[in-house]
Amino acid sequence: METLSIEHSISPNFTKKDIEILKMYFELSKKYNPVISEALTADLADHPLWGPLMKQQTPEQRKAQNERSLAMQHAAIYEGKWEEYSKDLLAQGVMYAQMNISYSDWYELIKMYKDYLLPYIKKDFADSAEKAILYLEGLSKFIDFAMYGIAEAYFAEKNRLIQANEERFRAIFYNSMDHMTLIDRNARIILVNRIPSHYNKADVIGKSILGFQTAENVETVKKAVHSVFEQKESSVFDTAHLAGENKLYYSSSISPIYSENGEVNAAVIISRDLSLQKEAEEEVKELNRSLEIKVEERTKELRDVVKELESFSYSISHDLRSPLRAINGFTHILKDSYADGNEEALDAMDEIINNTQRMGHLIDDLLEFSRLGRAELKKVTVDMRVLVETVIQELTRVPSERKIDITLQQMEKVTGDQNLLKQVLVNIIDNALKYTSKKEHTLIEIGSYADGGNIICYVKDNGAGFDMAYYGKLFGVFQRLHSASEYEGTGVGLALVQKIITKHSGKVWAEGRVGMGATFYFSLPKPRK
Amino acid sequence: MNDPIEILLVEDNSSDAKLTIRALKEKNLCNNLVHLTDGVQALDFLFGRGTYADRQIENKPKIILLDLNMPKVGGLEVLKEIRSDHKTQFIPVVVMTSSREERDIIESYKLGVNSYIVKPVGFDNFFKAVSELGLYWLLLNQPPKL
Structure with a gap:
């Protein structure tokens, strides 16, 4: 928790006479403080606000705190050293503000203390009404002073906290990427974090949000507004807004804002613009499409090349073998019918036949080799x-x-x-x-x-x-x-x-x-x- | 032209045709052989169209030796037409080709070829293949009576 640095101290304007009666007050307080403090602690044990706070301190800690407080009061009243005590008062004010204890809660406590003190005053000053009055005067002067110091710090701190909250709220509200709209019971816009560029502030503030919906969405939004105010229920809905020619898509949520008495007098609608998301989706789709086209083109190119290769090996298989077969066949015919025992001619023809056969094997092997590449x-x-x-x-x-x-x-x-x-x-x-x-x-x-x-x-x-x-x-x-x-x-x-x-x-x-x-x-x- | 046709040879490569005819001659299987050099001629001949408009198409060959790779209409198309017409669907067709391509072999059998023969480069093998298939289809095979 942040703490307020107390740079100033409050200094009282007590007269000499005031100091004298303050001394009276102090002496009695010092005498009865431990007893009253114990009684108060016991009585407040079950108090919803003070009970839990008191349980945080051990009796020893409480006693030490009391003694310190008395010592500071003594130094102030008897030696005029108010600075330390006034600082303590201011610190108390800051603490109550930060602990969210209201000023009236605290005032209540002071009153209780006074009520506990009264019987002792009656007893000690039974013989002198004049002294009793002086004592009470001292008490009220001292309490006034203490209340003043605490109040000063309490409200300063409260203000600071409110401001800090406000700044946090503004930082979140006005910097949000989402659209935030506060509306009242009648769906009228109280506050928006951003006015769309095609509107003026006057077109928006005080106007019903239903006027900004497309016809088909009005019922959805009406229902959501009704349930947030009547049933105090949050809900989620999708809307489309008209912005001139364009339709803008939003995903929205509506939540109640509670007032101190627990009523819902306002609601906040948080809308996320889906246009960007939609745009990005479109872009991704477009990229995918162009990628697919590219892949298709490449695949087609590859398929064409493969086809070409296939027709190439097909023609090797067919066209190169045919002439070989002719050479081989006709050489055979020559050999069988016309060589007539001419050794040289027979030998030459055998060479031709062997070579065509060899060439045939080469072609077959080559085909096998290229076929394997595809297998x-x-x-x-x-x-x-x-x-x-x-x-x-x-x-x-x-x-x-x-x-x-x-x-x-x-x-x-x-x-x-x-x-x-x-x-x-x-x-x-x-x-x-x-x-x-x-x-x-x-x-x-x-x-x-x-x-x-x-x-x-x-x-x-x-x-x-x-x-x-x-x-x-x-x-x-x-x-x-x-x-x-x-x-x-x-x-x-x-x-x-x-x-x-x-x-x-x-x-x-x-x-x-x-x-x-x-x-x-x-x-x-x-x-x- | 009234002699019954024994063999219809459809082959655009004249060397291969000559070698085939010679092999068949050796076995005396070549008495009534008609040699055509492309698919269009083959279909005209079988169905009595174009230049063969006057031909008696009832005079069907006992066997068709069909090359695959031919100009105009290829062997596979010829085979397809033969098999899809009731007048010619039962004529035995032997594909004789240089192609060892798997797709040609599969396609031929899908279209109902009776034999698929890869022409070997070597004459001995070629001669043997042609004469054996001639013997089988002309002398041993019993076609259905229509």
């Missing part, structure tokens, strides 16, 4: 052991005179697309078989091991190997490290392997030495538990 992965848990065994079986189905030993080590399960992974194994194991074809005894080892969240698979052979200097070309499309006459192939196989593994977020790598074999590795994610 979606169907991820499942793949049992690599089963898959490897299947692939080996398929690749070695044709009987050959070669001596081939394939060792299958530990094979971990992985996550991936079964068909695509089979393609990977076919390509790598087929390579291993191909590049060991010139060895007397082919040795191939296939296995896998865990490495963090991945499984690393490897295929190791004892074949032709490769020169690590050309490692950069190993996985390129149509890149080959051996000539076709040495080992046939189109140079797409490993590129395809890399594409598939990359699509699985894995890696492919290899180690090799010329004539000493090669090991191909690829990593794949572990199956999710």
Whole structure:
């Protein structure tokens, strides 16, 4: 709680004679003060206002306070040191104001004190009415002085508090983003925090708020006003206001303002302008719309590109193969019908036939490669052991005179697309078989091991190997490290392997030495538990 | 033109047509073969329209070998019309194409093709494919009697 700094003190205009009778008052007060104070405290224990306040002090604290007060009074009356006591009075006034004790409540207390004191006066001054009168005069002079000091501070503090409240109210009321309108019982506007720009003050103050509503809202507002005054009920409602050509949208609440007697003589309507919110909503909608359009445009562009690519691979598939077929077919016809044992001609025609076939494979591989780029992965848990065994079986189905030993080590399960992974194994194991074809005894080892969240698979052979200097070309499309006459192939196989593994977020790598074999590795994610 | 038509070959690529005819000839399956080079001609021929207005359309081929990628009207459209007309709906149609595109294969079967053959580049395979399908459809297959 804020406190008033008491810079001034009140100084009494007591005459010498006044001081003499004040001394009389003081002596009696000092004598009976403890008794009266105790009696007063006991009687006020259940008082709605004073009771709780008195309970905040222990009897010892109360006694100490009394003694301090008496000491200050003594210093004032006997030594003329009024300053301290007057400051104490002012502080009391401030305290009562801040504790919301009314001045009359406090006056009541003084009267009670007087009533308690009277029997003692009667008793002590029974022999002298003159002394009694003097004493009472001293008492009233002292009380007048005390009341004056307390009243001075009390009202100053009350005023200050009211002003502070008023400032707080103004700060809230006039700075609010919302519209606040105070109305009376007849829905007339008493006060508004903001006059809309298209109105003058005179158009608003004293006018019924119903006049500012659109026709369809009048009933709603009427009902809300009625219930706030008659039932003292707050309510919430939406309204639209006419502002010239424009309709403004508000979300409003109405609440009663109680007077001291508990009646509702005024109400406050707080209205929030939804136009800004609506505008922002519109803006967001507009942004979304333009974003959607943009996304649609981009998607269409992409779709067009994909379509173009598709028709490109379609024409490769169709148009490039047709001439090859013709070359191949007619060469066959020539060979069968007209070569007549001419070795050179037969040899040349075989070359043509072989090359067209090779070109056919190239086209098929290229198509496969581009198709993979578009394929979606169907991820499942793949049992690599089963898959490897299947692939080996398929690749070695044709009987050959070669001596081939394939060792299958530990094979971990992985996550991936079964068909695509089979393609990977076919390509790598087929390579291993191909590049060991010139060895007397082919040795191939296939296995896998865990490495963090991945499984690393490897295929190791004892074949032709490769020169690590050309490692950069190993996985390129149509890149080959051996000539076709040495080992046939189109140079797409490993590129395809890399594409598939990359699509699985894995890696492919290899180690090799010329004539000493090669090991191909690829990593794949572990199956999710 | 009153001999019954055995084979209707619709193929715009003359090399492929020649090779096909040659393969069929080898097996003596080529006696009454009509070769047309686009979809419009094929439809005119089958339904007696345009240049074939005078043709007896009851004289239906025993089999139609149909290329897909042709000028004007493509093979799939021809197939669609054949299958949607009661006069031609039961004629066996074999699509012979260079296209391995999944969508072509699916679309062909959806439209009711009897076989879908991808023409191989190699002559041996091509020859084998053509002569086998000729044998099957002309000699072994029993079409419904209308």
